[in-house]
Amino acid sequence: MASAELNAALHRHYLRNQRWGFFWALCTAVLWGAWYIPGTAVWYEEPFISIDQNDHGLRLAATAVMTWIHAIMVLLFLLLWNGMLGKIADFGRTIVRFRRISKWYALASLCGGPMAIFGSYMAMGYVGPVFAAITSLFYPVVGALLARLWYQEKISASAALGMAIIIMGGVVIYGPALFGEADFRDNYAWLGYLGGVMAAVGWGAEGAVAARAMDVSDPDVGIQCRFSFECLFWGLLVLPLIYLLTELPLGSLIWVMITDKMILIWMLLASIAHAYCYTAFYKSFSLIGVGRGEAIGNLHGVFAVLFVMAFTLQLPAWYFLVGLTLTVIGSFVMFREPAESVAELREAET
Template structure:
């Protein structure tokens, strides 16, 4: 049978195989990402973070205390992801470790994109933890659903990744969902005079940061393997937190290192490692999807994480989202499904001519 296939038939078969695996990786990303909100929510109520928040609030107020605690949690999250990813690369074999070293050394042409992506991703993860701390996990998960809009737009303007009419329609529906998410919460809080501005800012940081990171990663993945790329991205984030931001906050008098050491207890480490494993594998599958189906489509399918996150948070914590979050989340999922159901022919060529 293979002898009767011409070159064009083989190209079509290979394209369909790539698209199939790309969608599969993006869907795995959505599941792991949704699960991450369980340890991400639980860690806020564990000591030493609960005590740290109370101590800082006594001197600086509740808002500042939540921001500082979010910094430490995000920094610890980055470390646990690095550990999980290094372990993952070691399991894959010595050639992966060698590839990781080779990719790091190719800074000018390759790894610079992933270090740049680490800055974008750092902003996103920190923003997501801010939204969790100030408003809640359900809002944090759904607010970030705007990120495919940013990623698709930047990928289109920067390196000409194609956006079909169907994908554009999905993006516009996601925008409408984002408006519902933010407007509904703001209207109700403005009526009470108690607006959690840092929480809404965190949601926007997550959407913009993850969108930009996807576009940057899409550029770098032209030259690197996803397993090495994502490890470099989190090594870069960890270096920024622990060499620059944490020491600066410690110099300003915040007890960062003291509470970081107190976090080295079995229960907290268990929750943090759970977060590191789920978030690490979420990122591995996310990065694997980009070269196969493009940044916009990979982000569109990964966007289903919001649905999984709301379901998991409700099942484990009994936290139900408000009507605005539900409506906005449904719109975002519909927009993602529009991108998901795009015909294979539209995905064969990801870049413009």
């Protein structure tokens, strides 16, 4: 009787952890989807809307400034979050151990920030936004493979199947539009394809690299370390280099971003969504693993389309419903795994 009671309590415990893990991953997907609305809207404000499509230098400089200010705002919201949770001191204790611990968060910020975002921008600019969205959907495969090869994260058959179905769903959502977008005669298209690969590898590697540091540190603290490094990277390296090597108007871009009311509102909304999207993302890794966390996070494609639909009142095409069904089925296939198998994420020796 006592043993039955204990077994039931154990099952409830593992089930609760599994549910929290999937809940955080789902929050990631919802907030990531929501982020596209203010993240896109800011490009429709002056002076960004007036930047010529072919003025690649200015577009890249604007993106760099935008990403830096975005990272600073995200960091402020994370400070608020960790302040409320009482984890600021632990953040200090973690970030100062750079050589052994927080360097992994610095590397994660390079993978997720400059590599993936810059790659995504290249994919958008040289092939098209739909191609960029599709290539980024493959990042859980990269993340799961890296986590598997690097530190033996277990990928069960149902997790792999669920992951494949979710990715297929994403491809169905965006796929048909890709045929109207890809232009294989374009000499610069290879830059876009390279960017697509950079996005998938960058975001996939970010999860695996960050999880390496989260072995010995708190996920809430970890995400604050990651954004601290991203702020430093853009502010102390990339932007000064652009300033020294080009004549692009960085100063006026920064000034307009921090003084224009509408740009500030969009940036604040994007930063809130991104700050807590990333917090949820990192929290899910430590409970359900990088592979599952990233795959459920991939549902952001569905939520992005739903949010766009809500704001523009434009109904999506029929194939969106097919893709939506596939991604939801894929999520349930993953969620059907026994909670006990999710409780031990790695094949570690005792």
